[in-house]
Structures are given as C-alpha cells and as structure tokens.
Amino acid sequence: MRKRFLIALLLITLIVPFKPALAQDPSGPIYIVQPGDSLYSIAVRFSISLDDLLAVNGIVDPNSLAAGQQLIIPGLEGITGLLDTRFINFGDSYRGLKRQTQVEDSLFRKLNHVVSPSEFYVGSNMIVPIQDQTQYSKRISPTVGESMLELAVKNNTDVWSLTAINQLDGSWAGIPGDTLYTPGEAGENNASGLPSAFVSAEIRDLPIKQGGTGVIKVVTQPGVTLSGLLVDHQLHFFPNADGTQIALQGVHALLEPGVYPLRLDATLADGSTQSYEQLVLVVSGNYPEDPLLYVDPTTIDPASTEPELQQLVSITTPASPTKLWDGDFISPAIAYAESTYFTSRYGNRRTYIGQGTNLSVQGFHTGLDFGGGDGLPITAPASGVVVFAGPWTVRGNATVIDHGWGVYSGFWHQSAIQVQVGQTVNQGDVIGLVGGTGRVTGAHLHWELWVNGVQVDPLDWLNQTYP
Numbered sequence: 001m002r003k004r005f006l007i008a009l010l011l012i013t014l015i016v017p018f019k020p021a022l023a024q025d026p027s028g029p030i031y032i033v034q035p036g037d038s039l040y041s042i043a044v045r046f047s048i049s050l051d052d053l054l055a056v057n058g059i060v061d062p063n064s065l066a067a068g069q070q071l072i073i074p075g076l077e078g079i080t081g082l083l084d085t086r087f088i089n090f091g092d093s094y095r096g097l098k099r100q101t102q103v104e105d106s107l108f109r110k111l112n113h114v115v116s117p118s119e120f121y122v123g124s125n126m127i128v129p130i131q132d133q134t135q136y137s138k139r140i141s142p143t144v145g146e147s148m149l150e151l152a153v154k155n156n157t158d159v160w161s162l163t164a165i166n167q168l169d170g171s172w173a174g175i176p177g178d179t180l181y182t183p184g185e186a187g188e189n190n191a192s193g194l195p196s197a198f199v200s201a202e203i204r205d206l207p208i209k210q211g212g213t214g215v216i217k218v219v220t221q222p223g224v225t226l227s228g229l230l231v232d233h234q235l236h237f238f239p240n241a242d243g244t245q246i247a248l249q250g251v252h253a254l255l256e257p258g259v260y261p262l263r264l265d266a267t268l269a270d271g272s273t274q275s276y277e278q279l280v281l282v283v284s285g286n287y288p289e290d291p292l293l294y295v296d297p298t299t300i301d302p303a304s305t306e307p308e309l310q311q312l313v314s315i316t317t318p319a320s321p322t323k324l325w326d327g328d329f330i331s332p333a334i335a336y337a338e339s340t341y342f343t344s345r346y347g348n349r350r351t352y353i354g355q356g357t358n359l360s361v362q363g364f365h366t367g368l369d370f371g372g373g374d375g376l377p378i379t380a381p382a383s384g385v386v387v388f389a390g391p392w393t394v395r396g397n398a399t400v401i402d403h404g405w406g407v408y409s410g411f412w413h414q415s416a417i418q419v420q421v422g423q424t425v426n427q428g429d430v431i432g433l434v435g436g437t438g439r440v441t442g443a444h445l446h447w448e449l450w451v452n453g454v455q456v457d458p459l460d461w462l463n464q465t466y467p
Contacts, residue, residue: 029076029129031083033069036283045127047113048075079107082130087123090201090216090262090278091179091193094120099166099181101128101135121259123207123281136165136181139193148174157182195274197224197266203280205464210285211253211347211457215467216262217244223269230280231260233452236319238405246467248405250454253347253364257284285457287347290365297354299439300361304393312400312410315388316450319406325382329461330427332411332447333370335377343444344369346457352439367410367448368458374443376434378411380425381447381461389417395446396438399431407466410448413438 031042039062043050054062056074073083086097097120098108108114111127120126142151148171152159159171166180174180179193194201197220204215214230218237226245228235235247263277298304333340348365380401387408388400395412399419402408415435425431436443449458 029079035067084128087206121279137186138184144176197274207281214249216247225267228264250451250456290348297357316408320404324404329381343371366455370445377430378432386423406452408450412446
C-alpha cells in the first residue's frame with residue numbers, strides 16, 4: 001500500500017509542474033521606469049519586495065535598470081495594462097486628476113498610497129493606470145452666475161455628461177472657478193485651476209533637484225504684472241517671445257530635500273491683486289563627498305572669505321530686464337575641448353583644512369571644474385556684459401558676466417584676465433586664461449553659474465536650453 005502511494009505521488013509530481021511562490025500575469029501591470037528610479041525605490045513605491053520584483057522580471061543585474069524600461073509589477077491584483085506616471089504641476093489638484101483620468105478613488109489611493117489630498121504637491125508623481133476608460137484633456141470652469149446648463153451648451157456638451165464626468169452630486173453642485181473636464185480637445189482657453197488673472201502656469205523639469213534651476217512659465221490676462229516666491233527667493237518675471245512670462249530661480253545645493261512654497265502674485269490693471277500658492281517638491285541631488293582639501297588657511301578664514309562672498313552676492317543680485325543670451329550655453333573650455341575633462345563637479349560636499357592649523361570649513365563645490373593647463377583660453381559660454389574683473393583672495397583672478405534675467409557666469413583662478421568691466425562679450429569670445437590663483441590645489445578653470453542669487457549646476461545649462 002505504501003509503495004502504491006509513493007508511485008502515485010511521483011506521478012502527480014511529474015504531471016503537475018512546479019510553480020514558484022510568486023505567480024504573476026506577464027501581461028501586466030507594466031510600469032515605465034522614470035529617470036532617477038531604482039529597483040529599490042520602485043519596490044518601496046508599490047509596497048512589494050525587491051526579490052519579487054527581480055524574480056518576476058528575470059533581472060539578474062540590479063544595476064542594469066534604465067529609464068524607459070518596462071517592468072512587470074507583481075501583487076497588484078485586479079490591475080492590468082500600462083501604469084502611467086503623471087508629474088503634478090502648478091494648479092493641478094487631487095480631484096482634478098481623478099476627473100481627468102476617470103480612475104476610481106480606491107484604485108488611485110491604492111496605487112499611490114495617498115492618505116490625504118494635502119500630499120498632492122508640485123513635483124510629486126502619481127501612478128495612473130491606463131485602462132479602457134476615456135480620459136479628458138479639455139478643462140473648463142464656470143464663472144460667477146453661470147449655470148451648469150449654460151456652461152454645457154457653451155462647450156457643446158450636456159449637463160448630464162458634465163455632472164457624471166466630474167463626479168458631481170447634481171447640476172446644482174458646480175462651483176465658480178472649479179476646474180471641470182469635458183469631451184473635446186484642449187485649447188488655448190483651457191481652465192488652469194488658478195485665479196482668473198492666470199490663463200496657465202507650469203514649472204519645467206519636475207521635480208526640482210538641489211542645485212537645479214526652476215523655470216516658471218505663466219500666461220496671464222492682458223495688463224497683469226507678476227511677482228512671486230519660490231522657497232525664500234522673490235521671483236522676477238520677464239516677457240518671453242512666445243507670449244509667456246518667465247522666471248528663472250536657482251535652488252540651493254544645501255537646501256534640505258522636502259516641500260517648499262511656490263507662490264504667484266498677480267497685480268491687475270485696476271490695482272487689485274490675486275495670489276495662488278502651492279507646495280513644490282525639492283529632491284536630493286545625490287552629491288558625493290570629495291576628499292579632504294588642504295589649502296592656504298587665509299583662503300578659508302571668515303575675515304577674508306565673508307567680505308568677498310558678500311561682494312559677489314551684491315554683484316549677482318540684480319536681475320537685468322534684457323535677456324542677452326540666445327539658445328544653448330557652450331562650455332567655457334570649448335577652445336581646448338580635446339584635452340579637457342571634469343576634475344570636480346558641482347554640488348560635491350567638501351571639507352577644507354587650513355594647512356598647519358586646526359581651521360576647517362565645510363561646504364559644497366559651487367561650480368564645475370575643467371582640467372587642462374596654465375594659460376589655456378577661457379571662452380564666454382554665452383553673450384553678456386562683464387560686471388566684474390579683478391583679483392580676489394579665494395577666487396583668485398576672477399571675471400563675472402551678466403547674461404541678463406538674473407543669470408551670471410563666474411570664472412575663477414585665472415592666470416590672466418583679458419576683458420574689462422562694461423565690455424560686451426559674445427559666445428565663444430576669449431575672456432581670460434586658465435590659472436592657479438586663489439584657493440586651489442592646481443591650475444584649472446572653475447565655472448560658476450548664478451540664477452537669481454543662487455549658484456546652480458552649470459552642467460544642466462550645457463545639457464538643455466533655458467528658458
């Protein structure tokens with residue numbers, strides 16, 4: 001009897017194939033990897049184990065992840081298809097995204113672990129399943145005294161569709177200024193979710209990183225003057241050729257990651273004002289630690305460093321109303337590009353030690369360093385006007401160029417300065433020679449970029465066009 005039982009057990013084992021503990025439909029759901037994602041962060045986001053994520057996708061090398069790659073997400077029962085990523089921009093709301101995507105509240109909360117709509121801040125990204133339901137892009141908003149029927153007729157729809165799409169209790173539940181969605185193509189007059197003075201507003205390149213440049217683009221009603229605030233810096237808006245008003249604002253490399261205020265203030269032609277404020281996410285720049293740097297103690301003594309820094313701040317604070325550059329910035333080391341390399345990148349955390357003393361200073365690398373050799377030419381990365389040219393203790397022989405709109409380039413440690421204050425320079429003009437003056441451990445070109453009073457990563461400005 002025991003022998004027959006063992007034979008039967010063996011037959012069952014051969015007939016029924018072994019299945020791993022994790023069973024997953026290979027058809028989905030599929031997540032598209034975003035820049036900055038890691039396998040660990042994806043696993044945490046979807047509350048799954050890293051081992052399960054690796055196993056279901058057949059990943060052997062965890063370091064092989066790339067933006068745009070498709071990953072199956074295990075354990076999300078009842079969800080199939082593509083999982084889209086939506087970055088939240090200025091004026092977006094939790095309620096608006098649900099109306100636009102028609103995703104059920106319970107499913108939206110499950111995918112995003114949303115506890116409260118207050119977590120909905122600019123720069124955060126939300127997972128939206130792309131299923132069979134229709135999504136809407138045309139936004140409308142009832143004005144004061146306008147009924148839902150009038151709004152529906154004006155937009156070639158009916159009041160019942162408006163009520164159903166926007167999850168309203170009835171046609172009486174429309175609130176003036178509320179952002180509603182309706183069938184149709186998005187147009188120039190799409191509602192923005194902002195006060196009436198604003199036609200639209202957006203921030204580019206979300207989320208903003210430490211050391212990044214925030215680009216705020218706003219379209220207003222005629223005759224509106226703009227101002228505002230990002231983190232703790234007043235915004236300066238300038239008219240752009242495409243009809244938008246643009247503010248550029250640097251985010252400090254040492255600012256703690258988290259959420260910070262972004263406020264827009266509009267002054268209308270009649271003198272009245274309207275404001276809108278929303279929190280914006282600032283993420284880590286993931287900057288590494290440099291080795292200890294031993295330097296002349298004079299160059300880290302506050303008695304000499306503070307007055308020099310304050311002079312530089314005063315030089316780079318004004319925001320000239322004319323944009324002097326056009327298109328992309330180019331490398332200031334482009335004249336010797338075949339022999340140069342980065343010796344240190346922006347944002348690296350640093351500790352300076354005064355040689356022969358106990359004096360030490362902690363900070364970060366405020367620019368981008370190019371290797372090369374003494375006497376090599378330094379060229380202007382973009383057009384502008386020279387606003388400083390002279391010797392400093394820490395920065396050595398230095399040149400500062402105003403590019404307009406609050407954007408400045410600084411070039412430190414030169415062996416020779418070949419421009420003078422007030423001179424207009426064009427992109428590619430030679431402005432000085434590489435040297436080893438000031439606080440250095442060897443000859444190199446240090447390029448620093450200031451945007452509205454804050455040093456930012458110059459590499460960003462080489463890799464993309466601003467604004």
